[in-house]
Amino acid sequence: EAQVTQNPRYLITVTGKKLTVTCSQNMNHEYMSWYRQDPGLGLRQIYYSMNVEVTDKGDVPEGYKVSRKEKRNFPLILESPSPNQTSLYFCASSFGYGTASDEQFFGPGTRLTVL
């Protein structure tokens, strides 16, 4: 089944404890992206990657890191989480980018709480 998977789905942690949220897609997609969704603010892009070893900042990159060592994986790293990073996180991928046929497929989301 074609899908984007994220782990963990739920995480409660404490301020300053490094964590990684994994994202993997099995569709051979070039483009991958991370979003956070907060009430009243909508979905905002954190980082994106157009291909292996190519990553760039989105709207809200502060406090996050990513890597794209393999095409299928795009982990999101919080080196020192803070309470303002409590949010619902989505990973997404698409075959290409910039055209109407480049539907982004989203993972099921990771609900993160930082105490």
Add this chain to the structure above:
Amino acid sequence: RKEVEQDPGPFNVPEGATVAFNCTYSNSASQSFFWYRQDCRKEPKLLMSVYSSGNEDGRFTAQLNRASQYISLLIRDSKLSDSATYLCAVTALNSGYALNFGKGTSLLVTP
């Protein structure tokens, strides 16, 4: 850089009603346009891409007006199962093809 604005909603409509959502975008270099549907606490899923000539998929019709920089979504004969949040999204070359979302419009279809 909130470039995409949507009707705030919520829209409460009876079954069978026709409802229209509008979405405006500010980046004139925008080139791809989408409507996504998001159910509560779930991931967004593509409802339909929006093409320049407009497109229809069953009860759903999407329109694009490049001159006025807005897209619209029309839902005819609303069903209870249409209740969800509808997100418009836009990509542009000069923003790294980021999918910029509006904040979404909540639709509740009532019996």
